[in-house]
Structure formats: structure tokens, C-alpha cells
Amino acid sequence: METLQRLTRRQVDTLRAVGTSEAPERGVSLKVAAASLKVRPPSALTHLTTLEEMGLVVRYRGKSRLTARGRNTFREYQRHHRVAETLFGSLGLAPAETCVAAREIDLAISHRTVEEVCRAQAHPAECPHGEPIAPCHSPSPGKAG
Ligand SMILES: [Zn+2]
Ligand SMILES: [Zn+2]
Ligand SMILES: [Zn+2]
Numbered sequence: 001m002e003t004l005q006r007l008t009r010r011q012v013d014t015l016r017a018v019g020t021s022e023a024p025e026r027g028v029s030l031k032v033a034a035a036s037l038k039v040r041p042p043s044a045l046t047h048l049t050t051l052e053e054m055g056l057v058v059r060y061r062g063k064s065r066l067t068a069r070g071r072n073t074f075r076e077y078q079r080h081h082r083v084a085e086t087l088f089g090s091l092g093l094a095p096a097e098t099c100v101a102a103r104e105i106d107l108a109i110s111h112r113t114v115e116e117v118c119r120a121q122a123h124p125a126e127c128p129h130g131e132p133i134a135p136c137h138s139p140s141p142g143k144a145g
Helices: 009-019 030-037 041-053 068-090 095-105 111-120
Strands: 057-060 063-066
Touching (some): 009 030, 009 041, 009 068, 041 057, 063 068, 068 111
Antiparallel strands (some): 057 063
């Protein structure tokens, strides 16, 4: 199964909290990660530990950073999310609604389906919010598929 399909919503949110901090190369403390997730530190630690076991996050001197694999997985998540948003947008949903709807499916759909949906929409360059969508067939993280 693809890495994304094994992640829960909370785990993806944790990946984002680590990957979009102000200085991602320096890492985020547990306190900061918990604050951005709006959960208590023990809950954030549970998610971080699972991500570490999957090789997506590393902890060094108490701070968590994404591994190369974690960065690829997060980028792939954004691609799934934005392609799904574009699909819902083409069906007439308002931009804010496309984001909510995309979150209901973006973890479940396979890379292959995302590429097919992208192709069916003539490879949109950005999502309804203007965020860039990477071209199809970019180097895939880890195993092909
Ligand atoms: Zn969105
Ligand atoms: Zn495409
Ligand atoms: Zn968007």
C-alpha cells in the first residue's frame, strides 16, 4: 500500500506541522508541534513516534524534522489534495468547499487515480486557491505505483 494510504488525517497534519515550520531544517520542538496541531504534547508525541517508525520524521536533540522520504510524502499529499480540489471545483463547488471535500478523499485515492484525474482535467497548473500542482510523473517517492 502507498505510504499516504497508510496515514491517518492526524498523521498527515503532523507531517505538515513539522514540514511547514518557519525553519524546517532546524526542526520543531514537541511543544510547537502540539500547539500547531492544537493537541496536548503526549498526543503529538504519539503521532510523531509513528511517523518516525515509518521513516518520515527524525528527531534530533528533541526536535523533529522531515526525512527526504517525509518531504516526498508530504509533497505527494499536497498533490493529491490539490488535484482533488480542482476536480470538485470543476463540479461547481466554491473554493473553500473544494478544500473540505478534498480532505475527505485525498488520503484514500491512489497515485494512479490522482494522475488519471489530473489528466482528465488537462493537467491544471494550480488548485482553486492558486497553489501550484506539480506536473504528473515527477520522480515518485519510494516505490513506483
Ligand atoms: Zn485545500
Ligand atoms: Zn497532470
Ligand atoms: Zn487549494
